[in-house]
Amino acid sequence: MIRIPKINFPQLKSKLQVKSPWDRIIIMLLSILITIPVFIILHQNLIDLNWAFNLDRIFIFIFVLAAIFFVLMYLRTIIIVCVALYLLVLVYGSVLGNYGFNEISEDYNSMIYTMSDNPFPQDIIVAKLLPFPNKSKIINAIEYQDPKVRNFAIMATNEHFKGIKGYSDYRTTIQCFAVFKEINSRWNYVNDPKEGDYIATASESIEYFSGDCDDHSILMAAAIRSIGGTPRLIHTKGHIYPEILIGSMIDLEKINYLIKNVLFVKESSGKKLHYHIDERGQVWLNLDYTAKYPGGPFMFEEILGALTLN
Structure with a gap:
């Protein structure tokens, strides 16, 4: 024994x-x-x-x-x-x-x-504790300070909506919408290898504007952040997509007018904006690769995790 x-x-x-x-x-x-x-x-x-x-x-x-x-x-x-x-x-x-x-x-x-x-530093701690697939890899891949990424974003702002006048308070948002238009008009969905997730960096995706949902989200977030916007990534059922911070509900009303009457008139005709409101009352607008205009329909409504990039 x-x-x-x-x-x-x-x-x-x-x-x-x-x-x-x-x-x-x-x-x-x-x-x-x-x-x-x-x-x-x-x-x-x-x-x-x-x-x-x-x-x-x-x-x-x-x-x-x-x-x-x-x-x-x-x-x-x-x-x-x-x-x-x-x-x-x-x-x-x-x-x-x-x-x-x-x-x-x-x-x-x-x-x-x-x-x-x-102003809400506790949210930073909470965001770091929330589960998010490939979190560290995705954060590292969002190369918003990469010259290629910023130059691309600047190019997009010169290509789209440059002549819009009278909305100086929403200039950054309009420029971010220009980035959205440029990326989504060129994006080609390509699957990852069978072996598992392939996380492409933002500078890598700029080469061919191709990849899956996380690659699209990474590029969108990096380009938007490189010109002063505040993006976040949403994890839902088998999918990741980007959103942009709009502000308050009052800001949303003005953005709604801009999208439907100035910036994306044809794309948004007869359609509504899709967005989330966080615990602070801030509005986040959908920028998924399936959307033809900012605030297009969600693929999935449920939020399983959020990665905010301040």
Whole structure:
């Protein structure tokens, strides 16, 4: 009969513990990294008391940092083991050229920068936690700063609707619609290889304007973002498609007039606009490859995930 040796948990715990003061240093660094995004969320959502030298915000930061530090110190053995395992994963990723230290640093800096410039920073956290197929690959493929992508978008704005006057408040939206018109008028749907998803970058899709729904969405999102628009990608049943932020319902009324009476008169004749309203009351207009005009019919109404690109 095989005897299973008893585990001496106190002894195991003592072996896993990091000696002082290194345990406190590790926990403090981790606490600061967690406190920064939490503080940004609180800063944007709490009433500004207008204290001298922003003392109210300083106290909030110190309080949050202290609270997180003491919680992590209480769980320091587990936390330090998890940190050690995570570092090993990052080392492995860095060596193989996958997700490593550089990538996590860039993602963290990008998240903090985006949160600090967003009136609803908690939405950034939620968006990162929502499930979305091939999320990291798609984000990397949306090369909105690539010169080819931006030059294409600029070309589209010169090709379509350049002479429209009197709608300066919606100039960016009109230019994004020009990008939509150029892409959708040229798009050729081509399936991925049988082996699985092939995620084409935006600069790659510009060559032939061909690919499947995620390739179309990536190119549309990249081109729109490159000229100041705010796109997002929607994941639904076996499909991904792009949407563009219009604004409020008042903005939608004006955009509806523009689409039906100025920009896409024939394409939208006798038809309605299809859009989603998010939890903030913001309107997002459908830009799927099947649409002949911005706000064309959805292939599927249900939203399984959303990837917003601020």
